[in-house]
Each structure stands twice: as C-alpha cells, then as structure tokens.
Amino acid sequence: MKRTICVGLAIIMLLSAFSITALADNPEQDGIYDVTKSNNVTITFYDENNNVIKAANTQIDDKNTEFYADAVKMELEISGATDQYELIIVQSEEGAPTADNIVYIDQTSPKDEKVTFMVYPSKLEGGEEYFIYLATNGKSREVIVSFKYYTARLKGDVNGDGIINPEDALSCLKHYVGIEILSGKSFKVGDTNGDGVVDPVDALSILKHYVGLEVLK
Ligand SMILES: [Ca+2]
Ligand SMILES: [Ca+2]
Structure with missing residues (x-):
C-alpha cells in the first residue's frame, strides 16, 4: 500500500x-504552418476568397513557425516538368494514400516545362499533417510538400x-x-x-x- x-x-x-x-499564445485564426517543400516547387497560399496570404512569423505551441492565416487553398508551380503529372494530398500517413486519407487529387500536363495545380483540399483539420505527392510516368510517387493545419482554440x-x-x-x-x-x-x-x-x-x-x-x- x-x-x-x-x-x-x-x-x-x-x-x-x-x-x-x-x-x-497561439494564433487567433486558423491557418497553415510548418511548410516544407522541394526546391523545384513554388507555393502561393490563398484564403477562401482567393486573396493571396503572406507568411507571418508566429509561435504555435511554443515553436517559431511561418504561419499562413486563413489559408485554405494553394497554387503549386512545379518547374522542370516534362510529362503529365498526378498530384495527391494525403492527411497524416506518409507513404500510404488510401481512399480514407486522400483529401485532394488532380492531374495536369506541363506548359513551358511547368505544371501548375490549384489545390483546394476537401478537409483540413487542426493538428493534422498533410503530404502532397506528385507522380508521373516512369517516376514513382514522391512527397513534394508537407504542411500542418492549425485551428484556433x-x-x-x-x-x-x-x-x-x-x-x-x-x-x-x-x-x-x-x-x-x-x-x-x-x-x-x-x-x-x-x-x-x-x-x-x-x-x-x-x-x-x-x-x-x-x-x-
Ligand atoms: Ca471556471
Ligand atoms: Ca481537445
């Protein structure tokens, strides 16, 4: 005892x-943070009304991060593109896209060696991490971007x-x-x-x- x-x-x-x-204090607004990306990818973030969102330095859970307040959509431009590309966004589980965790899927062809995707995930949940995969002919699927989503308390x-x-x-x-x-x-x-x-x-x-x-x- x-x-x-x-x-x-x-x-x-x-x-x-x-x-x-x-x-x-965490941000008052929802948004995207902790963005990592491959060198050949350019990302522009947008809010619901297609306004461009600039990054703000802030702290989330005591860690410094770049925060895109109210961002829910993004435009991805991938340079050095020669073939048709498929893009998939998966929630949480890196390495295993399934019907349950895919929140976006699209396909496009390059123009002037660039492909552009306007991406609007079907859901973004606070505390979750998202992985954007790109696949093309003869090249296996790879993660080109990852980010986290924050929801205000x-x-x-x-x-x-x-x-x-x-x-x-x-x-x-x-x-x-x-x-x-x-x-x-x-x-x-x-x-x-x-x-x-x-x-x-x-x-x-x-x-x-x-x-x-x-x-x-
Ligand atoms: Ca009380
Ligand atoms: Ca809770």
Missing part, C-alpha cells in the same frame, strides 16, 4: 516537472487538438489538483464559465458539451 502511494507521488511529481512551462479545447472531449475535461481536473498547470490560451479556453478559475465545474461543462447536454460557445 505504502509503495503504491510512493509510486503515485513519483508519477505526479514527474508530470508536474514537465508541465510547468508557460505557453506563448475553441472554448473547452484545452489541449488544442480541435476537438472538445473528455481529455480536455481531464486537463481541467489535473490543473485543479495541481498536476498539470494550465496557462495562457489553454487556461483561457479551460475556464469555460469565465470565472477566473479552472475547476471541476469547467470539466463538467466540457463533458456536458461532449455528450450533447450543453453547447460551449
């Missing part, structure tokens, strides 16, 4: 050691994964008992009733939202 308590305390102390870091979405569920309620309870201290945006969205404290009342609201008894707004 004594041993169980000691192990429990050790776990709690270990958890606290990892969680006492203040988080910088909803009230109750304490861990910022875009979903409000029991995990978030648990984070509120951990904060309440001092195991995992919430700060910044996480605290703000965790305090669902806005009374300045994150406690079991907030955890309960999140659970009620999850089961459909209450809608957090």
